[in-house]
Amino acid sequence: MAKGNTVRIAVLPGDGIGQEVTAAALSVLEPLAKRHGLGLSTETLPAGAFHFRDAGEAFPEESFRRAQAADANLLGAMGWPGIRYPDGTEIAPQLDLRFRLGLYAGVRPVRAIPGVPVALADPRARAMDFVILRESTEGLFHSRGRGTVTDDMAEETLRITRATTEKLSRFAFRLAERRAERLGRRGRVTLVDKANVFRAFAFMRAVFDGVAAEFPGVDSAHHYVDAMALDMLRRPWEFDVLPTENMFGDILSDLGAGLVGGMGFSPSADIGDDHAVFQPAHGTAPDIAGKGLANPTATVLSAAMMLDWLASRGAGQPFADAASELERAVDAAFAAGLRTPDIGGADGTEAAARAIREGI
Ligand code: ATP
Ligand code: MG
Numbered sequence: 001m002a003k004g005n006t007v008r009i010a011v012l013p014g015d016g017i018g019q020e021v022t023a024a025a026l027s028v029l030e031p032l033a034k035r036h037g038l039g040l041s042t043e044t045l046p047a048g049a050f051h052f053r054d055a056g057e058a059f060p061e062e063s064f065r066r067a068q069a070a071d072a073n074l075l076g077a078m079g080w081p082g083i084r085y086p087d088g089t090e091i092a093p094q095l096d097l098r099f100r101l102g103l104y105a106g107v108r109p110v111r112a113i114p115g116v117p118v119a120l121a122d123p124r125a126r127a128m129d130f131v132i133l134r135e136s137t138e139g140l141f142h143s144r145g146r147g148t149v150t151d152d153m154a155e156e157t158l159r160i161t162r163a164t165t166e167k168l169s170r171f172a173f174r175l176a177e178r179r180a181e182r183l184g185r186r187g188r189v190t191l192v193d194k195a196n197v198f199r200a201f202a203f204m205r206a207v208f209d210g211v212a213a214e215f216p217g218v219d220s221a222h223h224y225v226d227a228m229a230l231d232m233l234r235r236p237w238e239f240d241v242l243p244t245e246n247m248f249g250d251i252l253s254d255l256g257a258g259l260v261g262g263m264g265f266s267p268s269a270d271i272g273d274d275h276a277v278f279q280p281a282h283g284t285a286p287d288i289a290g291k292g293l294a295n296p297t298a299t300v301l302s303a304a305m306m307l308d309w310l311a312s313r314g315a316g317q318p319f320a321d322a323a324s325e326l327e328r329a330v331d332a333a334f335a336a337g338l339r340t341p342d343i344g345g346a347d348g349t350e351a352a353a354r355a356i357r358e359g360i
Pocket of ligand 2 (some may be wrong): 282
């Protein structure tokens with residue numbers, strides 16, 4: 001990506017509150033881009049369950065092609081109860097994107113936002129700031145939709161490859177280095193596995209350890225996933241970067257979201273070698289869709305991650321500055337009393353977006 005060129009963002013709002021939260025995030029991005037002089041263009045692409053219902057196609061090839069060609073993708077959420085492919089499978093173009101673009105690193109920050117209630121009473125929980133790094137292309141999802149099922153048994157495959165584990169581990173250590181710089185302390189990467197029971201995880205651990213040796217400036221450790229579930233409740237403020245297998249990461253990131261206010265506060269990024277998709281960790285929330293109640297914070301924070309990633313890809317320092325400012329504006333809005341309905345407040349999607357815009 002050449003510095004100074006216009007950065008092209010593909011926006012895939014999707015279904016339900018996906019449309020509401022992406023609109024809110026764009027309303028924040030626009031003044032932010034202006035203020036920092038970011039050359040940004042956005043293009044909205046159709047995909048999702050509603051599009052399938054209306055046009056007979058969930059993910060038009062043209063949408064995929066444009067998403068692939070964009071510098072980054074901002075996604076809402078996709079899928080809707082009652083709208084499925086004729087064979088009964090769920091409509092999930094976001095998974096197609098993840099697999100087709102090889103987005104192996106699922107970045108799920110868990111950070112306590114000032115003023116937003118956290119699930120734990122211990123005052124140290126206010127300092128929670130760690131990142132779950134979910135491998136997103138293999139693990140227990142390897143045989144997704146292709147497992148073997150007979151009348152008497154069902155079998156799925158767990159796959160861990162050296163190539164992907166090395167990439168995920170390097171990603172983890174680099175992320176820890178950048179966080180160490182920002183947070184002013186030594187970085188620590190903890191692989192979450194089940195190496196005591198599965199050979200696949202012992203293999204993952206060995207590959208991880210090989211990469212760890214390349215990063216003497218960052219501490220490395222291992223933790224069994226069951227112990228991690230316990231320790232995420234007992235002492236989550238001690239963790240930094242937690243790379244893990246696909247299914248473990250899926251589960252732990254929902255637990256992480258629960259620690260810091262719920263899905264509406266959980267941003268995410270799915271990153272590959274050359275592409276990235278940024279989206280809130282939540283789904284389309286049919287129960288609140290169309291009511292203006294959705295919390296846009298997760299999407300706004302995902303947009304901040306997108307700007308930061310673009311900066312790391314050569315878009316220029318103003319993108320990194322804008323990312324920091326956006327995160328600060330979110331924090332400031334909640335610190336000043338913004339309360340969205342998911343945490344018992346009365347500030348809906350528009351009010352939340354406005355409060356965040358005011359801090360820019
Ligand atoms: P998916 O299968 O796509 O992961 P899901 O079934 O896990 O979806 P979500 O759509 O994430 O469900 O919603 C779970 C619950 O969290 C719902 O009750 C929903 O209203 C609530 N929720 C999700 N996102 C938000 C948000 N941004 N703001 C407020 N509430 C939300
Ligand atoms: Mg879910």
